[in-house]
Amino acid sequence: xxxxxxxxxxxxxxxxxxxxxxxxxxxxxxxxxxxxxxxxxxxxxxxxxxxxxxxxxxxxxxxxxxxxxxxxxxxxxxxxxxxxxxxxxxxxxxxxxxxxxxxxxxxxxxxxxxxxxxxxxxxxxxxxxxxxxxxxxxxxxxxxxxxxxxxxxxxxxxxxxxxxxxxxxxxxxxxxxxxxxxxxxxxxxxxxxxxxxxxxxxxxxxxxxxxxxxxxxxxxxxxxxxxxxxxxxxxxxxxxxxxxxxxxxxxxxxxxxxxxxxxxxxxxxxxxxxxxxxxxxxxxxxxxxxxxxxxxxxxxxxxxxxxxxxxxxxxxxxxxxxxxxxxxxxxxxxxxxxxxxxxxxxxxxxxxxxxxxxxxxxxxxxxxxxxxxxxxxxxxxxxxxxxxxxxxxxxxxxxxxxxxxxxxxxxxxxxxxxxxxxxxxxxxxxxxxxxxxxxxxxxxxxxxxxxxxxxxxxxxxxxxxxxxxxxxxxxxxxxxxxxxxxxxxxxxxxxxxxxxxxxxxxxxxxxxxxxxxxxxxxxxxxxxxxxxxxxxxxxxxxxxxxxxxxxxxxxxxxxxxxxxxxxxxxxxxxxxxxxxxxxxxxxxxxxxxxxxxxxxxxxxxxxxxxxxxxxxxxxxxxxxxxxxxxxxxxxxxxxxxxxxxxxxxxxxxxxxxxxxxxxxxxxxxxxxxxxxxxxxxxxxxxxxxxxxxxxxxxxxxxxxxxxxxxxxxxxxxxxxxxxxxxxxxxxxxxxxxxxxxxxxxxxxxxxxxxxxxxxxxxxxxxxxxxxxxxxxxxxxxxxxxxxxxxxxxxxxxxxxxxxxxxxxxxxxxxxxxxxxxxxxxxxxxxxxxxxxxxxxxxxxxxxxxxxxxxxxxxxxxxxxxxxxxxxxxxxxxxxxxxxxxxxxxxxxxxxxxxxxxxxxxxxxxxxxxxxxxxxxxxx
Ligand SMILES: [Zn+2]
Ligand SMILES: [Zn+2]
Ligand SMILES: [Zn+2]
Numbered sequence: 028x029x030x031x032x033x034x035x036x037x038x039x040x041x042x043x044x045x046x047x048x049x050x051x052x053x054x055x056x057x058x059x060x061x062x063x064x065x066x067x068x069x070x071x072x073x074x075x076x077x078x079x080x081x082x083x084x085x086x087x088x089x090x091x092x093x094x095x096x097x098x099x100x101x102x103x104x105x106x107x108x109x110x111x112x113x114x115x116x117x118x119x120x121x122x123x124x125x126x127x128x129x130x131x132x133x134x135x136x137x138x139x140x141x142x143x144x145x146x147x148x149x150x151x152x153x154x155x156x157x158x159x160x161x162x163x164x165x166x167x168x169x170x171x172x173x174x175x176x177x178x179x180x181x182x183x184x185x186x187x188x189x190x191x192x193x194x195x196x197x198x199x200x201x202x203x204x205x206x207x208x209x210x211x212x213x214x215x216x217x218x219x220x221x222x223x224x225x226x227x228x229x230x231x232x233x234x235x236x237x238x239x240x241x242x243x244x245x246x247x248x249x250x251x252x253x254x255x256x257x258x259x260x261x262x263x264x265x266x267x268x269x270x271x272x273x274x275x276x277x278x279x280x281x282x283x284x285x286x287x288x289x290x291x292x293x294x295x296x297x298x299x300x301x302x303x304x305x306x307x308x309x310x311x312x313x314x315x316x317x318x319x320x321x322x323x324x325x326x327x328x329x330x331x332x333x334x335x336x337x338x339x340x341x342x343x344x345x346x347x348x349x350x351x352x353x354x355x356x357x358x359x360x361x362x363x364x365x366x367x368x369x370x371x372x373x374x375x376x377x378x379x380x381x382x383x384x385x386x387x388x389x390x391x392x393x394x395x396x397x398x399x400x401x402x403x404x405x406x407x408x409x410x411x412x413x414x415x416x417x418x419x420x421x422x423x424x425x426x427x428x429x430x431x432x433x434x435x436x437x438x439x440x441x442x443x444x445x446x447x448x449x450x451x452x453x454x455x456x457x458x459x460x461x462x463x464x465x466x467x468x469x470x471x472x473x474x475x476x477x478x479x480x481x482x483x484x485x486x487x488x489x490x491x492x493x494x495x496x497x498x499x500x501x502x503x504x505x506x507x508x509x510x511x512x513x514x515x516x517x518x519x520x521x522x523x524x525x526x527x528x529x530x531x532x533x534x535x536x537x538x539x540x541x542x543x544x545x546x547x548x549x550x551x552x553x554x555x556x557x558x559x560x561x562x563x564x565x566x567x568x569x570x571x572x573x574x575x576x577x578x579x580x581x582x583x584x585x586x587x588x589x590x591x592x593x594x595x596x597x598x599x600x601x602x603x604x605x606x607x608x609x610x611x612x613x614x615x616x617x618x619x620x621x622x623x624x625x626x627x628x629x630x631x632x633x634x635x636x637x638x639x640x641x642x643x644x645x646x647x648x649x650x651x652x653x654x655x656x657x658x659x660x661x662x663x664x665x666x667x668x669x670x671x672x673x674x675x676x677x678x679x680x681x682x683x684x685x686x687x688x689x690x691x692x693x694x695x696x697x698x699x700x701x702x703x704x705x706x707x708x709x710x711x712x713x714x715x716x717x718x719x720x721x722x723x724x725x726x727x728x729x730x731x732x733x734x735x736x737x738x739x740x741x742x743x744x745x746x747x748x749x750x751x752x753x754x755x756x757x758x759x760x761x762x763x764x765x766x767x768x769x770x771x772x773x774x775x776x777x778x779x780x781x782x783x784x785x786x787x788x789x790x791x792x793x794x795x796x797x798x799x800x801x802x803x804x805x806x807x808x809x810x811x812x813x814x815x816x817x818x819x820x821x822x823x824x825x826x827x828x829x830x831x832x833x834x835x836x837x838x839x840x841x842x843x844x845x846x847x848x849x850x851x852x853x854x855x856x857x858x859x860x861x862x863x864x865x866x867x868x869x870x871x872x873x874x875x876x877x878x879x880x881x882x883x884x885x886x887x888x889x890x891x892x893x894x895x896x897x898x899x900x901x902x903x904x905x906x907x908x909x910x911x912x913x914x915x916x917x918x919x920x921x922x923x924x925x926x927x928x929x930x931x932x933x934x935x936x937x938x939x940x941x942x943x944x945x946x947x948x949x950x
Contacts, residue, residue, distance in 0.1 A: 030917045030934070033942060034759045035768065037687025041800040045679055047644020047792065054792050055165065063810055064170050068574065070813050071114035079104050080569060080579035080609070081171075082592045083120035083179065083561050086153040087127055090163045092618045092626065093585065095636040096661060099652040100615055100731070101583055102169040106788035107726035107734075110816050116574050117171035119164065120564055123153035123180035125557035126214065126222075126427050129489035142488055142527045149489040150180055163637065167645050168791045170812070177568050179560040186519035187567045188491045188560055192483075193511030194603040200446045201483075203438060203504055205373045207356075207363050208482045210435040211425035212381025212395070216486045217439060218425060218432060219556050220478065221591050228422030228431050230262040231399050234305050234349070234413040235406060237273060237335055239292070241325030247283055247314045255283070255290040257326050258301065260348030262418055264402040265395040268387050269355035271371045272336040273326055274362075276343040277319040279350055286310035291413070292321075294350020301349055305414040329411040331388075340365045357436035360479055375436040379486070395433060440484040440493055440553065442602065450475060453601045461611035463729065464658045471589040471597070481598060483556045490554030491518075492526040496535065500545035510536060526550065562595030565608035578606065583613040613729060615657045621664030634663055646790050647671050653735040653789045674739060678786070679793065681742040684751055685779040686800045688758050692772040693805075699770045701822075707884070708774035710832050711750045712823035714741065715778045719820050722785045731789070738785060746778070749836060753884055760918040762941045776801075781817040834874060835884075838903060842885050845905035855909060859919045862889035862910040868898040888912065888921035917942075 058064075079101055084094055101117070108115040132148045133140060161173055178184060195201045209218040236256035244251040257273055275281065280295035286307045293301050295315050302310055318339065326335045342361040343352050356366025357375035366373055376384050377395055385391040389405060390398050406412035423432050444450040453475050462468040484493055494514040496505040513536045517525045526534065531548050540546050569577040578600070584592055593612055600608035619625060620632040627633065639648050650671045655661050691697075704712070718741045725733035754771050761768040779801050787794035791812065798811035808814045842865070846858045855861045863885060867875060872894035875881065882890045888910035898904065910921035915935035926932055928939035 033917065033945060035688075035691070035761075035763050036759060037684065038690040039683060039687040039800060041683050041686045041796065043680065043683060045644065045646075045675070045793065045796075047646050048641060050796070051166075051168070051640075051644055051646070051792050054795060055168070058810070061809065063812060064172065066809070067109060067170070067813060068114070068116060070808075071109060071112075072574070074112055074114040076574060076576050077108040077113035077115040078569060078576055078579045079108075079115065079117060079581045079583065080565055081117065081119045082582065082584040082588065083122040083177070083564060084160065085125070085127065086121040086123050086156045086160065086178075087131065088156060090160050090636060092634055092636055092639075092663065094160075095163075095167060095648060096615060096618055096652050096657065097583075097585060098164050098169050099167055099649055100613075100657050100729075102167070102171075103649075103653065103731050103788050104581060104583065104729060106170065106791065106812070107731075109812070110784060110787060110814070111723065111726065112815050114574055117169075118175070118177060118568055118573070118575065119161075119169075119171045119173065120177035120568065121153070121157045121160070121179070122557065122561045123150075123157070123178050124490040124554075124560050126216070126485075126487060126489075128152050129487055130214075130427065132489070140488065143524055145488050146524055146527070153178075153180055166640060167636070168649065170791075172573075177564065179557075179564070180522070182519055182522050184560075184563075184567050185491050185523040186515040188555060188563050189494045189511055189515035189518055189523070191563050191566060191599060191603055192493065192555065192559075193508040193515065195442060196506050196511060197508035198447055198602070200442055200449065200602050201440060201506070202443055202446070203440050205357075205375075205436050205438055206441065206480070206482070207358055207360060207373075207375075207434040207436045208439055209423055209432045210381075210437065211428060211430065211432045212379070213428045213430045214425060215379045217437065217482055217484065219482065219558055221558060221587075221594075222426045223423040223432060224426050224429075225421045226424050226429075227419050228424070229417055229419050230422065231264050231403055232260070232262050232416045232418040233264050233403055233406065234258055234260050234301070234415070235267065235329055235353070236291075236411045236413060237329055238327045239290075239324060240327045240334075242323040245323065246316065246320065250283060250290055250313060253285075253290045254288070256292070257324075257351055258291045258293050258305075258349045258413060259351045259353040261353045262420070263358070263399075264406070265377075265398045266355040266358045267329065267353065267402055267406075268331070268383065268390060269357050269374050269376055270328055270335055270353055271356060271374060272338045272354040272365065272369065274338050274340040274343050274352040274354045274365055275318040275321055276341065276350065277317070277339045279318045279343070279345065280315050281318055281321060281350065282315045283313045284310050285313050292324075292351070294345055296345050297348070297350050304416070329406060330409055336369065336371065338365055338369050338371075358434045360434070363436070373436045377433070377435055381433060396431070439482045440495075442481040442483055442598065444478065444480050447602070449598065449602055452605065453597055456597065456601055456607040460607050460609060463611065463613045467589060467593075467612060467614050471593060474590050474594060475597070481556075481595075483559050484553035485556055486552075487554055490557060491523045491560065493551045493553050493555055494526070495551045496531065496539075496548035497551065498541035498543060498545050499547040499549060501541060501543040503541065503543070504551070505539070505541060505548060507539075510539060558591065558595040559599065561592055562597075562599045565596055565600060566603070569608075577604075577608065579609045581611050581613060582609040583615065586614050586616060588614070613658070616660035618661050618663060621662055621666065623660070623662060639668065643668060643672060644792070646792055647675060649789060649791075650675055650735070653731045656730075656732050675790075675793075677743050677747070678739065678790070681747050681751070682779070682782070682793075682797050684747075685775050685782075686797065688754075688775055689772060689779065689801070691763060692769075692776060694773075694776050697764075697769050697772065698776070699766060699773045703766055703770065704773060705767065705770045706828075707750070707753065708770045709823070709825065710828055711745075711774045712777055712820070713825035713828050714745050714750075715781050716820045716822075716824040717826075717829065718745075719781050719785060719817060720824075723816055726788070734785070735789060738782070738789075742782075749839070753886065756883060756886070756918065756920075760938060760941065762944050765941070765944075777817075777820060777823070781820045783811055784814055784816050787811045787814075831877075835878065838871070838875070839885060841903060842887075842905050845907050846885075846887070849907040854907060857919065858886045859888050860910055860914075860921065861887045862908050863887045863891070864906045864908070865890065865892045866895040866898060866904045866906075867892055868900045868902040869894060869896060870900040871898075871903050882920075 105117045239255040282295040284291045324337045328335045354362045356362045356371045383390045494511045569575045722734045783797045794811045912921040912923045913925040916933040917938040922935040924936040931939040
C-alpha cells in the first residue's frame, strides 16, 4: 500500500496561476451571453432601491487612469450595494456636446459653416468615442446598462434640456443681459467659470494721470490753479478706452502730493510705495482727505473728451496700485457692479475677435493685446503716463486654447442667482447633503456663495440651442415656456438639429403673437452651456423608469466637480425642483505617479489602464483602487502594481487551498452540526463572522480600502499562517469521514461561501471563478453576483471564543519563532521533528492547560508545559530539542507507538486506527 494514497490531499481544478488577461475577456463574454446584468436587476426587483447616478465623462479620447479609477469606485459602490440586497441599477452616461468636439470637427474657423453638417460630424465623433470608452469601461468588469446609456445628444435628452430651460423661464429664473463674461478672443466664445484656468501671465503695469477738472478749489483751496491729476494704476491698458469712472474707497485717506510742478492724488498709505514705483524724486503731501470727502471731484478721461466719474466701491484695496481703481463696467465683474450702482453704461467697445470697434479713435480695429503697448506709448506721448512696468500675475486663460482671456460685456443669457432666491436655497440644500470627504461642503458652499449669475449662453454650434425667439418688430425676446415646450416636442422627434433645419414658422406654435402684437420672429443662435447639459442628467435619467428614482443616493466624481457637475446639477435641481439631486456626494482624488506628479505625455510618466490590463488583468487595477483611500490623491507605479500582484497571488492561493480541501465535501450530506464543531473550527467561523461584519461596515461607508485590508489580513494572517497551517494535519491524515475532518471542512466551506461573496465587488472575475469551483453543479445562484453577502455566518459570531484564542495566537508566534531558530540551527528540519518544552508563568501555564492537543496546534511531535513560579505571570520560555520516538511514515509525527499495529507497520497508532476505519469504509 502506498501510504500517500491514504492521505486526503487537496484536489481542485481552480488554477494556481490566474492568467487574468485571458480569463477576464472570456468571463465577460459569458456574463454577456447570460444577460447577467438583467438577471441581477430581475433578482433585486422589489428590494430597497439604491441609486448611484453616473456623472458623464466627455466622449472624446480613450479612458485614462483617472476615468478608470472613477468607474471602478462607482462599480465597487454599485456591486457592494447589490450584494447587500439593494436594487442598485447603474446607467452610465456620456457628455457629448461642447467645444472640444466642435473644434475637432471644424477647427477654429467659424465662417460659412454648414451647421447641420457640422452637427452631424460632431454627433458621429461623439458616438465613436462613446463606443470606444464603453468597451474600455466594460473591460474593467464594471456592470451596468451598457446597451442603454444616456447620451446628452440623444433626442430625448436634448428635448429635456430645452424643457428644463422652459422650466427656468416659467419660474422667472432666466434673464438676458449685457454683462462682462470671460471671453476667449481666439475661440470667440464666452467661457463659464469652470472653463477658465488660471496661470501666470505677464501684463503691463501702468500708472496713468486722470486730469482733475473741477472741485479742487473748494476741497483744497491752496491748490487752486495747480496742474492736478488722480493717479490710477492698471494692468490692462487696453481697457482704458472703456474707462467711465474712478473708484475710491470711502474710508481710506487720500493724499494730494506735490511733485515736480504737479499734484497727484493717491491713497495716503500708498504714497511712499507709489513714489518709489514711479521714481518721484521730490514730493510733499499737501493735504490728506477722507475718501468720501472727494465726492465733488470732477475728473476727465486721460485723452477722450468725457468725464471719468468719481465713485466709491468697497473692492478698492491698498494691496497694490494707488488706492484708486480705474473702472470700466464692460470689462470687469466688480466694475460692472459699480456701474450698475452708479447707472454707468455697461460699455464694451471690443468685438468678438478682441478688436476695438471702428468708432474707437486711434485704436479702432486693433486687437486688445496688441493695443497694450500702443496705448501705453500713446499715454506717454500725451503726457499721461507716470510710469510703466511689467507684472507677472495669475490670470485667466481659456481651458481649450490656453490663451489669455478677456472680460467683455456681451448680451448673454443668465440664470440669476438671486432670482427666486436660488443662491440661498442652494446653500440650504448643501447643508442637507452628506459630503465625503467633509471639506467638500465648504468648497461647494463657498463657490455657490460667491459665484456670479450663471451665464448659460455660448456662441457655438454643437449643443442645444436656447429655444427663444425675438420679435422682429420690438426686438424683445419671447420668453414663453409653452413655446419652449412646443419646440422641445419637436426636438424629441428630430433632435435639436430641427432648430437649424426648420424655419421659424415651423418651430413656433401656430398663431404665436408678441405682446406688442407682431407675429414675425427671429430665432436665437446661442447654444446652452454644456454644464447645463450634464447638470440636467438627474432629471433626464432618474425619471422613475427602470427602477430609477430621484434624487440619487450618491454622486461620485473627481475633485474638480465642486465647480463642475456637482455644482451645475445642484443649481438646476434647486432651480426647477427646489431640492438637491443627491443625498450624498463623494469625491475621489487625482491619480499621480510614484513621485506624486500628475501624469502627462511630456513627463513620459503616463500609465494607461489598457496597458495595466494587458499585462496584469483588470483585477489588479481593481485591487489597486480597492487598496487605496481613493478620497485622497492616488499614486501608482510598476512597483505598486508588483506588490498588488503578490497580494492577489496570496488571496488566490488561500482560496485555492479552501477549494482543494472541499473536493469530497457535500455540504448537505457532510456538514457537522454546530454543536459537534471542534473548538478551533468554531474559532475560525467566529473570526469569519467578525471579518464579515467589519467588511460589510466598510462597504456601507464606501471605505473600500478597509474592506480590502480586512479581507487580505484574514486570508494571509488568520487563515494561511494560522488556521490552515494547523488544519493541514487533520485534513490530510484523519479519516475522510471522521468528525475531525468533516468539522474542518464544514468550517472551510462556510468560510469560502462567506469570503467569495465579500470578495465579489473587489475581484468580480476571481470571485466568479471561485464560485464555480466551490459549488460546482449545486450553486445557489448562477453567478456570485446574483447572491448576497452571507447572513448565515452571523450565527457563528462568538466574541468570548475569539477573546480566549487571542492570547493563543501570540503564544504560538513565540513558539513558531523558537522553532524557526532551531530550524536555522539545523537542530530540526520539519517542525514535527521537534519536542518543545515550555516553561510558563502561573497564568500562562493555566491558560495553556485549557487547550487540548497542544502538539497539533503547535505542529510539533511532543510538547511539555511546566509551570515556573519564578517567571512573570504571563511569561513563557520555549526550548526546542529533537523529538524522541519514531517518525510515522504516514503523518510524519514522531511517536512511541509507531509499528504497534501489525496490520499497518511503519505508522503510528493514530494512523493505524484511521487506516483500519478507512478500510471498513472502502469494504
Ligand atoms: Zn480659447
Ligand atoms: Zn414685439
Ligand atoms: Zn501517523
